[in-house]
Amino acid sequence: MFDLEKEFLYDLNKEVKTGTTVMAVTFKDGVIIAADSRTSSGSYAVNRVTDKLTPVHDQIYCLRSGSAADTQIISSYVSYYTNMFSIEEGSQPTVKKAAHMFREFLYQNKQYLHAAIICAGWDPIDGGSVYSLPLGGSIVKQPFATGGSGSTYLYGYCDMNFKENMTEEEAEKFVTYGITEAIARDGGSGGIVRKAIIDKNGVRRKTVYGNKLKKFWEK
Amino acid sequence: MSGIGTGYDLYPTTFSPDGRIFQVEYAHKAVENSSTAIGLCCKDGVVFGVEKIILSKMLVEGTNRRVFSVGEHIGIATAGLTADGRRIVQNARQEAKNYENFTSDIIPIHVLTERLSIYVQVFTLYNYIRPFGCSLMVGSYDEEKGPSLYCIEPDSVALGFYGCAIGKGKQEAKTEISKLKLSEMTCKDAVKEIAKILIKTVHDETKEKEMELEMSWICKETKGKHKLVPKKLIEEAVEWVKGQENEED
Numbered sequence: 001m002f003d004l005e006k007e008f009l010y011d012l013n014k015e016v017k018t019g020t021t022v023m024a025v026t027f028k029d030g031v032i033i034a035a036d037s038r039t040s041s042g043s044y045a046v047n048r049v050t051d052k053l054t055p056v057h058d059q060i061y062c063l064r065s066g067s068a069a070d071t072q073i074i075s076s077y078v079s080y081y082t083n084m085f086s087i088e089e090g091s092q093p094t095v096k097k098a099a100h101m102f103r104e105f106l107y108q109n110k111q112y113l114h115a116a117i118i119c120a121g122w123d124p125i126d127g128g129s130v131y132s133l134p135l136g137g138s139i140v141k142q143p144f145a146t147g148g149s150g151s152t153y154l155y156g157y158c159d160m161n162f163k164e165n166m167t168e169e170e171a172e173k174f175v176t177y178g179i180t181e182a183i184a185r186d187g188g189s190g191g192i193v194r195k196a197i198i199d200k201n202g203v204r205r206k207t208v209y210g211n212k213l214k215k216f217w218e219k
Numbered sequence: 220m221s222g223i224g225t226g227y228d229l230y231p232t233t234f235s236p237d238g239r240i241f242q243v244e245y246a247h248k249a250v251e252n253s254s255t256a257i258g259l260c261c262k263d264g265v266v267f268g269v270e271k272i273i274l275s276k277m278l279v280e281g282t283n284r285r286v287f288s289v290g291e292h293i294g295i296a297t298a299g300l301t302a303d304g305r306r307i308v309q310n311a312r313q314e315a316k317n318y319e320n321f322t323s324d325i326i327p328i329h330v331l332t333e334r335l336s337i338y339v340q341v342f343t344l345y346n347y348i349r350p351f352g353c354s355l356m357v358g359s360y361d362e363e364k365g366p367s368l369y370c371i372e373p374d375s376v377a378l379g380f381y382g383c384a385i386g387k388g389k390q391e392a393k394t395e396i397s398k399l400k401l402s403e404m405t406c407k408d409a410v411k412e413i414a415k416i417l418i419k420t421v422h423d424e425t426k427e428k429e430m431e432l433e434m435s436w437i438c439k440e441t442k443g444k445h446k447l448v449p450k451k452l453i454e455e456a457v458e459w460v461k462g463q464e465n466e467e468d
Contacts, residue, residue: 085322088330100323 019188021150022063024120027171030128030199034175037191060121065148070115099131107137150182150189230346246373249352250299255386258356260366264438265358267296268413290315294445298386299353328359340375388421414456
């Protein structure tokens with residue numbers, strides 16, 4: 001029998017997840033982070049213009065994938081603590097500190113959470129840094145990191161195209177094409193590409209709208 | 220027995236009419252009863268020295284510690300009720316460890332000092348717990364920032380010092396310290412100078428029994444780690460002080 005609820009409304013009861021593609025890449029002067037803009041609940045796009053680039057501090061951002069609720073609350077905790085510490089200490093927080101705070105929350109509460117975070121930014125001590133914090137609560141410092149459901153389509157692309165110490169232009173191209181490709185292939189990713197360039201001068205945000213996304217091999 | 224504070228000095232929860240909290244001031248007196256401790260900021264580090272009165276020949280050397288390590292990079296020297304000092308040091312160690320676990324960075328000394336200050340202050344608020352009867356000197360050395368020395372008193376005031384003394388002989392010690400050129404002194408020199416102040420100026424041989432010197436430092440040589448000054452150096456310093464005495468005679 002045709003059940004309206006079962007067929008169409010079931011999806012709305014699913015937890016809101018950021019089925020996602022996110023990337024963070026270190027380059028000569030800092031880091032560039034990029035993400036798609038789709039938040040899905042089953043097969044319904046709850047938000048098609050999501051901003052997944054979440055500021056934690058002036059020059060430290062995090063990229064969220066997994067449960068939207070989990071990642072939002074944790075990033076607001078870490079943002080709170082980095083602000084408190086930087087005021088107490090009178091100095092800019094390092095990306096390492098913020099990333100390790102993420103790790104503490106993710107690991108200690110791993111039974112309850114479904115959250116993976118990439119913490120990236122610039123600080124005067126280490127320059128541009130990218131830390132990957134996958135599901136279990138481990139922490140790994142990497143020259144570049146990808147996350148979310150769409151990242152599976154980018155392993156080959158990244159391995160073949162990443163270079164150390166890229167210029168800003170090269171790095172921007174690297175992440176834009178990467179997210180574009182993942183949007184094309186991954187159902188959980190879509191919308192526009194949001195980017196942020198973080199270096200010693202601060203943060204510059206950019207957006208590439210849907211119609212401007214480069215089309216790769218398409219019949 | 221009536222003293223100045225009679226009537227207003229039973230609990231830390233009572234102010235006197237002239238705005239003093241006598242229980243906290245009496246806590247200071249407890250510090251002044253104890254033997255002297257000195258801390259100096261030198262060119263390349265921080266040195267602590269404590270005059271320990273040997274109460275009995277049966278006591279093992281080095282027992283009854285007055286200097287403690289917090290984390291690897293911070294040292295604390297106490298004067299006053301040693302047990303109270305140990306309690307605060309334990310709190311300091313937990314703060315340092317929690318900070319490190321949470322942020323993966325070692326705790327900066329001014330953050331630790333502020334937290335200990337806040338901790339000590341709590342005990343001046345209630346009538347069922349007494350203030351701490353000890354003063355602490357907190358010291359650390361960093362390649363970039365250089366040496367740092369703070370002194371926390373029972374009223375929780377924490378001030379930064381170039382050179383500081385707490386305990387019975389603090390007035391005489393402070394006078395001697397102000398004569399030293401600390402910015403040009405190395406830690407090795409400071410060991411000698413501190414020994415001199417403690418043995419000659421502060422320690423009264425006629426009134427008190429023998430003393431033992433407990434010294435520790437955080438300096439370039441120890442790579443920023445808090446360590447006890449090697450016994451050999453202390454013995455050399457004591458010899459040097461004796462030599463000075465003979466010269467003056």
